[in-house]
Amino acid sequence: MSEASAGKKPPLSGGFVAVIVFKFLKCAGFLLLGATVLHIAHVSRRDPTMELAEMLGVNAHRFGVEKLQEIYQEFTPGQVQALGLAALSVGLVFGAEGAFLTARFWWATYFTIALTALAIPVEILEIAKRPHHARVYALFAVNLAILAYVWAKRNEFRASAPGP
Numbered sequence: 001m002s003e004a005s006a007g008k009k010p011p012l013s014g015g016f017v018a019v020i021v022f023k024f025l026k027c028a029g030f031l032l033l034g035a036t037v038l039h040i041a042h043v044s045r046r047d048p049t050m051e052l053a054e055m056l057g058v059n060a061h062r063f064g065v066e067k068l069q070e071i072y073q074e075f076t077p078g079q080v081q082a083l084g085l086a087a088l089s090v091g092l093v094f095g096a097e098g099a100f101l102t103a104r105f106w107w108a109t110y111f112t113i114a115l116t117a118l119a120i121p122v123e124i125l126e127i128a129k130r131p132h133h134a135r136v137y138a139l140f141a142v143n144l145a146i147l148a149y150v151w152a153k154r155n156e157f158r159a160s161a162p163g164p
Helices: 014-042 048-056 063-073 077-103 108-129 134-152
Strands: none
Touching (some): 014 134
């Protein structure tokens, strides 16, 4: 009786562990971002700059806080709520990706390939907008590496797929 047929799943490779950790970190980041945006949109009865500065424990006149205030003022309250909900939704998708890979569902690699490939054009646009920011190149490189790795290992979980 093979390991897969005995109900045991093969151990995750180090590459998959790294991809899963990355997906869960992105999940946490987007959930935190969404919760923060919704908190500012719904709870704040005062200047969002002051609210954000208080949440972060920084001076309201700090450059980064003032820059965020400029961005925030460009949106209507409804748009801010939509952005917060979108960030929460994206976070949940990343969480699902990580959970599916952790569970080693045979189709989880294809799910990750599809979602990662969908982000590539967005990242190319970000590079075009900000060609002098190293961060956009780093994220692009990480996502290309994830795409290449998961594509190469896309059938690794097949052994755990239920048979006919």
